[in-house]
Amino acid sequence: MNISGNPWIWVSALMSLAIFSFLYRDNPFYRFAEHVFVGVANGWAVTFYWHNVLAPSLFDPLFRQGQLYYIIPFAAGMLYFTRFIPRVSWLVRIPIGLYMGYYVGVSIPATIQAYIIKQVQGTILSAQNFQAWNAGNAGVVWSIILFIGVICTVSYFFFSREHKGVLGLSARVGIIFVMIGFGAAFGYTVMARISLLIGRLQFLLGPWLGIIE
Amino acid sequence: MIPIIICATMGLAPPTNVRAYDKPDDGGGTVVIEWQLSPEDAAVERYEIYRSADGADFERVGFIGKGRNNIEDNTADGIPYRYKVAAVIDSVRSYSEPSANVFSRPQWIDRPKLNVFAALIIFGAIILYFTYAARRGKAMFIRKIAGVQAIDDAVGRATEMGKPILYCPGIGYIEDIATIASLNILGEVAKKCAQYDTKLINPNRDPIVYTVAREIIKESYANVGRPDSFDPDCAYYVTDSQFAYAAAIDGVMLRERPATNFLVGWFRAESLILAETGASTGAIQIAGTDQVSQLPFFVTACDYTLIGEELYAASAYISKEPLLLGSIKGEDWGKFFIGLVLIIASVIALLTALPVLGLFN
Known part of the structure; x- marks a missing residue:
């Protein structure tokens, strides 16, 4: 056993234990760690946005390099602060509208490309997609299962009709496919979380306590 | 060498x-x-x-x-x-010998993306048609969604117990569709809270989402005639950091002991942390996200889960707004169209490409 003498290792280890103490119940140690975490995260975010966004992308070009057209985004950003003045607080809707409009417009073509067209291309029963499984003749079977799964799952998400008759049967099969997918994703992610826990335990038993190499 | x-x-x-x-x-x-x-x-x-x-x-x-x-x-x-x-x-x-002169220039049209444009026009036209029809008063049916049906009960339970309702819109930004749908649902939940005079807690991770959420809650209170009951501190900003936000909400769940937790919006790895903590406090939990990787955790740890597009439909179902109802109807037709394309394209691909069916060539 070779306990660390590095004070930062101790801070990190004690904070980890304080967070782990939540597994027992809410307690002063957890509250302390929670508030430190939130405070440090906010402090870090302020400096990060200042040094990486506001200064290089707005204040330097506008106030140091004299690029006056930057006054437009500056003014739009300042409108966020109007919410502190009740009489003109409605002005905050302008930058929010611009922001939402821009990003929704940008995301629509990308969403159609990635979530509709590419998915449809990959689901069609074609020789190319059979081979894409790299499973020989079994690729045909997998492609057919995928095709049925997609059609039935999509039918589950029909909202403007009651799930009765053929649609009801199809939706029932669809939700079974969905749950199988969830089960696989759950197992996969739990494995990833356990590896994170192992990483933290390795830190506590290694660099801190020196029990393991 | x-x-x-x-x-x-x-x-x-x-x-x-x-x-x-x-x-x-x-x-x-x-x-x-x-x-x-x-x-x-x-x-x-x-x-x-x-x-x-x-x-x-x-x-x-x-x-x-x-x-x-x-x-x-x-x-x-x-x-x-x-x-x-x-x-x-x-x-x-x-x-080598030098090439001929060349200069670059932008093009107006990205031809490989014409299919995206066509899809955009088709889906856009369908949705616009149904939105127009809904505005003209055409009845739009939307089937019952279990998670949405439970909202009334959940708010009523909180009122009876005298405990608050926690509404967490996730860690998404305002441009995320799940966040927008979540804010629509938040508006309706806030209306019910205002009607029953139930305390609402709405911690946010993004400053812009926080600003919009606060405006929506304020408007909801005004719409049901209770503007004086609106608590400006019910919506607040926590932090930009994902896990610090999760730690803070865990703290709220344990200290405020909400009767109902809404975990509706865009979530990542913090989903299970929040859902498990909420479940341990005995709160009714209604969750919803379009993040496929997080849905399994909500399904296992929450009482009701809005799966993927159910989240979008839920906001239309609750609000009954023609714009949203029309878009849901239009999306259904879009899905029907996609299914049709899949079947037709598969039949054509099989008849023309599969060697065993070569006699059709």
Whole structure:
């Protein structure tokens, strides 16, 4: 056993234990760690946005390099602060509208490309997609299962009709496919979380306590 | 040794047929250079690309490994350039003839994305049609969604117990569709809270989402005639950090002991932390997200889960707004259209491409 003498290792280890103490119940140690975490995260975010966004992308070009057209985004950003003045607080809707409009417009073509067209291309029963499984003749079977799964799952998400008759049967099969997918994703992610826990335990038993190499 | 022998005895043959052209279907600023490989390509170390704006002085602008016969170069639009490619072995360079003049320029239309444009027009037209029909008063049916049905009960339970309702919109930004749908649902939950005078807690991770959420809650209180009951501190900003936000909400769940937790919006790895903590406090939990990777955790740890598009439909179902109802109806037709395309395209692909069905060719 070779306990660390590095004070930062101790801070990190004690904070980890304080967070782990939540597994027992809410307690002063957890509250302390929670508030430190939130405070440090906010402090870090302020400096990060200042040094990486506001200064290089707005204040330097506008106030140091004299690029006056930057006054437009500056003014739009300042409108966020109007919410502190009740009489003109409605002005905050302008930058929010611009922001939402821009990003929704940008995301629509990308969403159609990635979530509709590419998915449809990959689901069609074609020789190319059979081979894409790299499973020989079994690729045909997998492609057919995928095709049925997609059609039935999509039918589950029909909202403007009651799930009765053929649609009801199809939706029932669809939700079974969905749950199988969830089960696989759950197992996969739990494995990833356990590896994170192992990483933290390795830190506590290694660099801190020196029990393991 | 072999490259030296080749150079010494035969001379290094340069790449040939160098062709430079403006990259098609882009926003400008890129030229594509292609060439025929040197006959000694197997011995070549790399190819170097040289560019000249005046046709005389060439400067190196890039290099690429052997066996590769094209590269893209970033250029200023409208300026004509000429390119040469050199095959390199050690310090020996063998230069090609220069290409013809080329200049980059932006194109108005990205032709490979015309299918996206067509899909956008088709889906847009369908949704606009149904939105218009809904506005004209046409009845739009939406089937019952279990999670939405439970909202009334959940708010009622909180009221009876005298405990608050926690509404967490996730860690998404305002442009995320799940966040927008979540804010629609928040508006309806806030109305019910205002009607029953139930305390609402709405911690936020993004400053803009926080601003919008606060306005929505305020408006909901005003819409049901209870503007005086609106608590400006019910919506607040916590932090930008994902896990600090999760830690803070866990703290709220344990200290405030909400009767109902809404975890509706865009979530990542914090989903299970929140859902498990909420479940341990005995609260009714209604969750919803379109993040497929997080849905399994909500399904296992929450009482009701809005799966994917159910989240979008839920906001329409609750609000009964013609705009949203029409878009849900339009989306259903869009899905029907996609299914039809899948079936037709598969039949055509099978009849024309599968060898065993070759008699149809």
